Amino acid sequence: MPCEVEFEDVTKRFPGAARPALDHVSLKVEAGEFVTVLGTSGCGKTTMIKCVNRLVEPDSGTIRVEGEDVSAADPARLRQHIGYVIQKVGLFPHMTVGENVATVPRVLKWDKERIQARVDELLALVNLDPKEFAGRYPSQLSGGQQQRVGLARALAADPSLLLMDEPFGAIDAINREALQDELLRIHQGSRKTILFVTHDINEALKLGTRVLVMDAGRVQQFDTPKEICEHPATDFVRSLLRSGEFRLRSAYVEPGEGI
């Protein structure tokens, strides 16, 4: 089921911080969009997605997922229906890959056969052979494989919304490309709504159906990669584009368009 996310005048200032992490943010993500949230560190992009699953509570403003105000929802139940992937992955080191992936289905009390089938399906989806990997422990996997498991775990209960916080930031370039391509494939196959935080402009432009550029807690521009490249809205966006320029040509290719 596709899922829309809406921010209405959301502000968050952490205690002792000089300026708000989110400064009156209003925006709407349509169902099925793959939105990349781009900005330098400390720009509020992580805070923004953490407000969606209530790991951070905003000071003011409203966030709606599928039209429902998240502040009215039970946090645990809300999170069980929103996939969440973080840069450090956070796999449970004492559980096998299969048990890790089964976490949310187990919380939701699915029956055993259904969980087993789902785990196999998901491992196959992220290109890990279930027979080979389901019984392994996280410490026996490479960084790229661990994040594949992290992605499978986040997708386990088939959430219609996926929040990803620099998920590929610590992964080497070759594996990162592969994971990006797989994520695009998964998005195209499922039409899930994805909010994907990154500080890598090339990644943001490659993955996003729309890119949300943030700086100092404010939205600088929220538009398609093409529009952002051709009509940067602010000096900040222009400087970001310049910083990524030498790789831009290879990263950003509009479908059906040659370079």
Next chain:
Amino acid sequence: MQNVLAYFSQNGTEFVQMVATHLWLSAVALALATVIAVPLGILGARFRRLDSVSEGVWGTLRIIPSLALLLVLIPVLGTGTLPAVVSLTVLAIPPILINTTTAFKTLPADVLEAAEGMGMPPARELLTVKLPLALPVAFAGFRTATSEVIASAMLAAYIGAGGLGDLIFTGLGLMRTDLLWIGGLSVAALSLAVGALLSLAEARMRRRAGMVAA
């Protein structure tokens, strides 16, 4: 040496009885200490003020020599098993408490964020994630407590609670070096044997908790 052999041939059952009492006293004290110290340690990891208070209290109690504590307890609890168990429990609490707090304070932040972000209910997170991951470090505290308790349980005999201390105090009273040797070495052997078993268990827990990379 002959005396030692003679002792075992004549007092074999008595010796086994003393070892059993010694282990029983230690086990009860350790069980009580675990029941008190683990929840306190978990709470201490969450609430800093409780942590500093309990660290102060138990730290102070720890400095008091066990023998002194035993004697102090006589007017309150009398003699026999009860005061012995109480003072051994007091002795065992600090290492378990401190290690439990440390274990819970140093749980990997990314793992906890992932658990929370997936909407794992707090009780389930405690039981299936935090406890198993904290176990090896907390258990190391239990191991320290065990060796301290087994060594100190010798003093329990002084207030009539029995155990291998009986041999030592009898040996001291009768000037029988053979009894002192048997008593002292038995306690040392017991402590080492139990310590070795617990170390094995701890190593296994560490492997289970995935702390040793393959």
